[in-house]
Amino acid sequence: MISEIDRPIVTRAGLLEGARLSAPLLPGVVVFAITFGAAAAGRGLSLFEAALMSALVYAGMAQMVALEAWPQVWSWGVIGSLAVLTAVVNSRMVLQGASLHPWLRSHGHGFNAAHLFFLTDANWLVGSRYHAGGGRDLGVLIGVGLTMWVLWLAFTLPGYLLGAMVSDPRRFALDLVMPVFFAAMLVPLWRGRRAAVPWAVAGAVALLVSKLLPGHLFIIAGALTGMLTAALLPDDAAPEQAP
Amino acid sequence: MSASLASLVAPGVVLAILAMALATYLCRISGHFMMHLIPLTPPLRRALAALPGSIVAATVIPIIERLGLAAGLAVGAALLAMLVRRNEVLALVAGLAVAIAARASGL
Numbered sequence: 001m002i003s004e005i006d007r008p009i010v011t012r013a014g015l016l017e018g019a020r021l022s023a024p025l026l027p028g029v030v031v032f033a034i035t036f037g038a039a040a041a042g043r044g045l046s047l048f049e050a051a052l053m054s055a056l057v058y059a060g061m062a063q064m065v066a067l068e069a070w071p072q073v074w075s076w077g078v079i080g081s082l083a084v085l086t087a088v089v090n091s092r093m094v095l096q097g098a099s100l101h102p103w104l105r106s107h108g109h110g111f112n113a114a115h116l117f118f119l120t121d122a123n124w125l126v127g128s129r130y131h132a133g134g135g136r137d138l139g140v141l142i143g144v145g146l147t148m149w150v151l152w153l154a155f156t157l158p159g160y161l162l163g164a165m166v167s168d169p170r171r172f173a174l175d176l177v178m179p180v181f182f183a184a185m186l187v188p189l190w191r192g193r194r195a196a197v198p199w200a201v202a203g204a205v206a207l208l209v210s211k212l213l214p215g216h217l218f219i220i221a222g223a224l225t226g227m228l229t230a231a232l233l234p235d236d237a238a239p240e241q242a243p
Numbered sequence: 244m245s246a247s248l249a250s251l252v253a254p255g256v257v258l259a260i261l262a263m264a265l266a267t268y269l270c271r272i273s274g275h276f277m278m279h280l281i282p283l284t285p286p287l288r289r290a291l292a293a294l295p296g297s298i299v300a301a302t303v304i305p306i307i308e309r310l311g312l313a314a315g316l317a318v319g320a321a322l323l324a325m326l327v328r329r330n331e332v333l334a335l336v337a338g339l340a341v342a343i344a345a346r347a348s349g350l
Binding site for chain 2: 045053061075079083088096097109116173174175180184196202219222225231232
């Protein structure tokens with residue numbers, strides 16, 4: 001196949017098509033946003049802070065992990081370690097962004113820098129399928145990203161209000177929302193036992209580090225050793241990129 | 244920052260959110276803009292594919308160890324519900340219901 005540089009196309013029809021293609025992902029993002037809002041209330045964030053985080057960070061898994069590591073006392077070191085934790089959790093976006101390169105390269109740098117703010121698992125997945133099927137309208141990628149952003153922000157609020165209504169979070173198990181929701185995510189991520197070996201290593205290393213070191217370094221230590229394990233595993237154990 | 248806004252938000256929290264936002268944005272744009280700098284070797288692809296599950300395991304297992312039996316039962320119930328039904332809401336409700344019951348009965 002001759003590689004042909006895509007002509008830059010962004011249309012309103014593409015944006016609307018992106019919004020339409022978001023429909024199957026709607027229940028997932030709504031539940032996740034409500035869960036995050038409730039967990040943020042349980043951690044003592046204000047409604048404004050929870051909304052600000054959803055609007056600017058816009059990365060559910062990183063936001064949940066950050067809440068788990070949320071400190072009571074602030075220092076530059078704590079802020080720096082939260083930034084590193086966020087970067088580790090979101091490092092999959094580097095690969096996702098790189099895989100979009102053939103589609104984006106005919107568009108301007110400024111335009112790409114702007115719409116990549118909305119890059120997330122959902123629009124990367126939908127957009128990649130659309131592009132692989134011959135679609136070239138970048139509006140589709142942006143449309144899914146914008147739709148998800150609006151939903152993510154909008155449903156953080158009722159989640160927060162729900163969480164804030166509960167006076168004793170522990171009695172209603174709101175301190176367990178994060179681990180319960182996270183653990184359930186393992187089921188759709190499952191790609192067989194061999195692909196789960198890095199997960200087991202990550203969990204074991206995190207447990208060990210949590211015993212030895214203060215703070216929340218154990219999440220970074222576990223995640224990085226999980227990645228290292230996967231990199232060192234033989235090729236036939238390679239799991240496909242999870243959606 | 245006005246006085247009313249300062250009373251509404253803690254500066255440390257806002258700085259942390261801005262730092263998280265910057266870290267995330269750099270992850271979002273670096274793949275496309277540094278394409279030529281990143282060799283997408285098979286080991287790197289495998290490592291990134293294993294990342295979501297590794298984060299979940301590295302976060303959840305120490306929490307269960309710290310919070311005890313009720314947390315373990317809750318996570319087990321959520322996994323079971325998810326295996327049977329593939330429904331996130333159901334898994335969340337099942338997990339929290341088990342945790343509430345376990346704690347109410349003194350576990």
